[in-house]
Amino acid sequence: MEDDPIVGNVSQSTCGPPGQLCFDANFECGNLGRVDVVSNNEYDLFIRPDTCNPKYRRVIFNILNFSKLRTLFDTGNAAPVYRVASQENWCRIPVKNIYYYSSKAHGDRFILSFIHVFPTTEKVYFAYCIPYSYSKLQDFLLSIERKNFSYFKRTPLTNTVQRRRVELLTITNFNNLRDQQRIVFITARVHPGETPSSFVMHGFIDFLVSNDPRAEALRDTYVFKIVPMLNPDGVYLGNYRCSLMGFDLNRQWQDPSSWGTPTIFATKNLLVQYNNNPHIEIVMHIDLHAHSNRTNFFLYGNLPSSKDSKQCEQQLIIPYILAEITDDYSLLATQFNTDAEKAGTSRRAMGALLDVNTHCYTLEVSFFSYKPKDDVAAKSVPYLAENCKLGLTKSSIIVIPYLQMNYLARMWPFPSYSIARSSMATEWWT
Numbered sequence: 223m224e225d226d227p228i229v230g231n232v233s234q235s236t237c238g239p240p241g242q243l244c245f246d247a248n249f250e251c252g253n254l255g256r257v258d259v260v261s262n263n264e265y266d267l268f269i270r271p272d273t274c275n276p277k278y279r280r281v282i283f284n285i286l287n288f289s290k291l292r293t294l295f296d297t298g299n300a301a302p303v304y305r306v307a308s309q310e311n312w313c314r315i316p317v318k319n320i321y322y323y324s325s326k327a328h329g330d331r332f333i334l335s336f337i338h339v340f341p342t343t344e345k346v347y348f349a350y351c352i353p354y355s356y357s358k359l360q361d362f363l364l365s366i367e368r369k370n371f372s373y374f375k376r377t378p379l380t381n382t383v384q385r386r387r388v389e390l391l392t393i394t395n396f397n398n399l400r401d402q403q404r405i406v407f408i409t410a411r412v413h414p415g416e417t418p419s420s421f422v423m424h425g426f427i428d429f430l431v432s433n434d435p436r437a438e439a440l441r442d443t444y445v446f447k448i449v450p451m452l453n454p455d456g457v458y459l460g461n462y463r464c465s466l467m468g469f470d471l472n473r474q475w476q477d478p479s480s481w482g483t484p485t486i487f488a489t490k491n492l493l494v495q496y497n498n499n500p501h502i503e504i505v506m507h508i509d510l511h512a513h514s515n516r517t518n519f520f521l522y523g524n525l526p527s528s529k530d531s532k533q534c535e536q537q538l539i540i541p542y543i544l545a546e547i548t549d550d551y552s553l554l555a556t557q558f559n560t561d562a563e564k565a566g567t568s569r570r571a572m573g574a575l576l577d578v579n580t581h582c583y584t585l586e587v588s589f590f591s592y593k594p595k596d597d598v599a600a601k602s603v604p605y606l607a608e609n610c611k612l613g614l615t616k617s618s619i620i621v622i623p624y625l626q627m628n629y630l631a632r633m634w635p636f637p638s639y640s641i642a643r644s645s646m647a648t649e650w651w652t
């Protein structure tokens with residue numbers, strides 16, 4: 223009886239080469255199910271689940287190939303997400319169950335470890351951030367299209383290298399197209415791993431096609447041109463940063479190619495075409511991203527090439543309005559720069575190419591959480607799709623063009639702006 227194998231336990235017959243420890247749990251009361259060799263001096267051990275009942279398993283997962291040295295994981299402001307297959311909502315792993323550390327045994331690489339308890343045998347999905355797939359976007363746009371709104375149009379802008387359709391949406395009161403057009407041009411998901419930017423975009427589109435009077439006013443005033451996913455191939459393939467062909471598409475805006483970076487090529491051509499049309503004014507271009515090292519949401523802007531103080535201060539209007547009307551905008555993280563490293567980004571390249579009065583921004587939203595009212599000492603609030611925290615972020619960008627063009631532009635010079643800001647911005651939004 224003593225020599226009978228016990229199903230699922232490691233035994234001496236599975237020992238590795240000389241120099242490594244040999245594990246054996248093939249005896250009465252043994253329950254070691256698996257051993258992974260980290261080095262001759264370190265071993266990962268896995269306790270075997272109970273026979274015929276794998277419930278209540280407490281499992282440690284180690285993600286070994288993180289490329290970033292500094293992340294929000296080591297400050298307690300970040301957590302991966304999981305979803306039980308039968309439930310719709312994604313949850314965040316509790317921060318107390320997450321460890322982020324440099325491991326000597328893994329060549330001093332940084333490792334993210336987290337513990338999860340499986341209360342049932344049901345399938346569970348894990349992710350770095352809440353997924354937003356190409357198919358989800360297609361389903362969403364189809365659902366709007368089926369409502370036959372007179373103010374919504376969906377057309378193909380171009381195809382990707384793998385022949386996926388790149389969407390161009392137009393949302394406006396189409397009477398606007400007869401006159402001088404004021405375009406707000408918004409893009410997202412050039413970096414495929416940055417799914418929070420898609421949630422921001424989703425909420426933005428959702429609001430803009432709604433019957434909210436503010437959305438109606440915006441449709442009456444502006445022509446919204448939206449490219450909701452600039453890198454469908456990268457999204458489909460599960461890439462984090464690049465396109466199918468390995469390009470970081472947000473470094474290609476100065477010289478995109480029709481064969482290698484067709485989505486950037488087509489989007490840039492469209493912007494240039496609008497810019498050269500005397501009947502069109504591009505009021506604003508915003509590119510949506512997600513940030514892994516910061517909390518809250520915030521903007522990157524350009525420094526005007528001229529020393530015109532009015533132009534410089536106009537760049538500041540939007541950040542200040544956002545800080546006023548939302549809990550989660552960070553003025554502390556807002557930056558205006560001319561870094562050479564960012565020259566190929568949408569914000570920098572289009573900022574240099576388009577009319578001097580077009581405001582070009584990158585909007586960054588944290589992958590994980592925000593600290594209310596920019597209070598660095600505050601406990602962070604996780605961003606989750608279902609608790610509408612992203613909803614706040616999403617919708618807030620909608621007020622920008624409306625307020626800027628309809629109220630604030632009339633209030634120059636700025637002393638009156640700062641007085642009017644709080645009352646008008648808040649009044650319109652609440």
Ligand SMILES: [Zn+2]
Pocket residue numbers: 413416511512
């Ligand atoms: Zn990005």
